[in-house]
Amino acid sequence: MLLMRYIVQRERSRAAQKIIEEYLMPFVEKERYQMSIRCRLHSDNDLYRDQEQHKIRVVVNEWKCGYCRKRFYQEKYLDQHFDNRHYDLLNVSHSRCLADVCGALHCDLVMDSTPRKTKCNPAAASRNQHLCESLADSCFPVNEGPSASRLHEFFLWQFCDAHTFKGGQKPFSRGHRVKFTTTFTLFYDQLYFPSMQTSTKPYGSTFCN
Ligand SMILES: [Zn+2]
Numbered sequence: 001m002l003l004m005r006y007i008v009q010r011e012r013s014r015a016a017q018k019i020i021e022e023y024l025m026p027f028v029e030k031e032r033y034q035m036s037i038r039c040r041l042h043s044d045n046d047l048y049r050d051q052e053q054h055k056i057r058v059v060v061n062e063w064k065c066g067y068c069r070k071r072f073y074q075e076k077y078l079d080q081h082f083d084n085r086h087y088d089l090l091n092v093s094h095s096r097c098l099a100d101v102c103g104a105l106h107c108d109l110v111m112d113s114t115p116r117k118t119k120c121n122p123a124a125a126s127r128n129q130h131l132c133e134s135l136a137d138s139c140f141p142v143n144e145g146p147s148a149s150r151l152h153e154f155f156l157w158q159f160c161d162a163h164t165f166k167g168g169q170k171p172f173s174r175g176h177r178v179k180f181t182t183t184f185t186l187f188y189d190q191l192y193f194p195s196m197q198t199s200t201k202p203y204g205s206t207f208c209n
Helices: 002-030 049-053 075-085 098-105 122-139 146-163 194-198
Strands: 055-059 062-065 176-179 185-188
Touching: 002 049, 002 075, 002 098, 002 146, 002 176, 049 055, 055 075, 062 075, 098 122, 098 146, 122 146
Parallel strands: none
Antiparallel strands: 055 062, 176 185
């Protein structure tokens, strides 16, 4: 049971990291803004960062542990190996887990598992919205200047507005980074998921409409 919890937590943490990399960092980099360590989205606050950086994908069905070189057929077995053998290498200095902010960042949208059926849950939506706004305030304090102020506004638009019941705003509507190859990255301001273009309903498991 405990192991299962760790696996889910790791998956959600990875989803949060992916969202931060694709839907937030391109805009932060564009502003040349340095996020404070007080911001929960700062990479140093990712409990699994070091382990994730020690994952080596050899070929499609072969993963290698970067610490001890042991090989695995699937990523989930490498994850279990990390939990069993390299637990001491978790980045526990800040004891924060990115999985905790998943609700605010809409992690369910990027996770491999089948998306949960959209369900009206006003309490969860309100909680996620509150968490989302507190992330905007702590990561991009508006009194820190024009860049922080612009990113604050962007963050609310990109992540938080979709938690509210007004407007029908979709998450990630400001676009994301697109990777064509591992060495060449392009970024478009207004690039939508194909599925978003056809949907009139906002995504998210907590949205009520
Ligand atoms: Zn190992």
